[in-house]
Amino acid sequence: MSATDTELTATKAPAKPGTLRYALILGGLSAFGPLSIDMYLPALPQMTGALHSTNGTLQLTLTGFIIGLALGQLIIGPLSDALGRRRPLLTGLGLYAVASVLCAVSPSAEMLIAARLLQAVGAAAGIVIARAIVRDLYSGTAMTKFFSMMMLVSGLGPILAPVLGGQILRLISWRGVFVVLTVFGVLLLITAALALPEPLPAERRRPARLGATLRTYGNLLADRSFFGYAFAGGLMFAGLFAYVSASSFVLQDVYGLSPQGFSLVFGANGVGIVLAGQINGRLVGRFPERRLLATGLVVSALGGLGVLLAALFTLPLVALLVPLLLLVSSIGLVMPNASSLALAEHPHNAGSASALLGVMQFVVGGFATPLVSIGGESSAVPMGTVMAGFAVAALVIFATMTRARQDRLPAAAAR
Structure with missing residues (x-):
């Protein structure tokens, strides 16, 4: 065990709830971003007419949310290092619930953009503090196992959110999507307050001073291994964004799947992420996290290249679906190990490290959607190119910017 882990273990840990219950709560907090982004995407055409606006203006609701998510994490991460985790978390969840109500009742696109910005800051609290709490309570392989368990919830968020949003629109208007998000925020606020x-x-705790915070961020970015793990994770997240944004057009318009068939494929890939995460949890401790991360990145790169080849040569649907399943499922191997390895050496500023980790995921991921749209929607090649490109880039970043650490022993225990 490293000196860092020894120091952490010597500090008395607070009583923890049941591991699965805790994983479900923190996984729900981690799912805030994908749910808030993806669930309302099917409603954008309807919102354009209802708010008498344009597609370009309503796209700013997505841009504003990503900006708010990035800025919110950068601010809330260091605050949680100074004030503790609960106060910033509960404040953020309350802000999220209020902002979601404002989104639901917005009479104009301009007010919706402002409400989405506030909603993003609240969502950022859940995302950044969930990871920081895991680092507070666990170290070594126990931390990686817990991140894998969180994939039961957080891994399904970006996959199931568009499907859930589409089903909501069959029953009520686009405002109902934000009502559902309000309920989700309130339930998590109550659960976090009680559990x-x-x-x-x-x-x-560390004082929240601007100069110290900026130095902390600078030191984290200068840490080659932290940056490498965080950037590789961000590139994988970008590949997932590309899949979410383009797969409905590719599978239905290009390959002719029915909406029901598309939902089955989408759901199967979501299950693949969860299963890969649970397999990773079983393997951690038997194999080093770095080796498991490398395996996930290799599988992702091979899957991405398979998707691209199937698209380029217009192969049958099954030739696309198999490598697509491999690529998407590999998220369950990559993200728990990348997050754990990135946070491992930063126990005393876990909030700040978690913030940068999250910002890199969403900022890099934000480039995926416009890149896919450049190639149009009449072919699977743009999706395959972007997904393969991000997957291969993640593997290259991992291989060139990270190194094994001698103190990451399988026997490292939870606090």
Whole structure:
């Protein structure tokens, strides 16, 4: 065990709820971003007419959310290092619920954009603090196992959100999507208030000073391994964004799947992420996290190249679906290990490290949708090119920018 882990283990940990229940709560907090982004995407055409606006203006609701998510994490991460996790988390969840109500009742596109910005800041609290709490409570392979368990919830968020949004639109208007998000925020606020103890003791908190915060971020970015793991994870997240944004057009318009058939494929890939995450949890401790991460990145790259080849040569649908399943499922291997390895060496500023990790995921991921749209919607080649490109780039970044650490022993225990 490293000196860092020894120091953490020596500090008395707060009582923890049941592991599965805790994983479900923190996984729900981690799913805020994908749910809030993807669930309302099917409603954009309807919103354009209802708000008497243009597609370009309503696209700013997505841009504003991503900006708010990035800025919110950068601010809330260091605050949680200074104030503890509970106060910033509960404040953020309350802000999310209020902002979601404002989204639901917005009379204009301009007000919706402003409400989405506030909603994103609230969502950022859940995302960044969930990861920081895991780092507070766990170290070594126990942390990676817990991140894998969180994939039961967080891994399904970006996959199922568009499907859920589409089903909501069959019953009620686009405003109902934000009503559902309001309920989700309120439920998590109540659950966090009742079931999440404060994991960061006062003696481990750090003052929130601007100069110190900027130096912390600078040191994290200068840490070659942290940057490599975080960037590789961001590139994988971008590949997932490309899949979510383009797969409905590719599978239905290009390959002729029915909406029901598309939903089955989409759901199967979601299950693949969860299963891969649980397999990863079983393997951690038997194999080093770095080796499992490398395996996931290789599988992702091979899957991405398979998707691209199937698209280029217009192969039958099954030739596309198999490598697509491999690529999407590999998220369950990559993200728990990348997150754990990135946070492992930064226990004393876990909030700031978690913030940068999240920002890189969503900022890099934000480039995926416009890249896919450049190639049009009449072929699977743009989706295959973007997904393969991001997957191969993630493998290259991992191989060139990260290195094995001697103190990452399988026997590292949870606090």
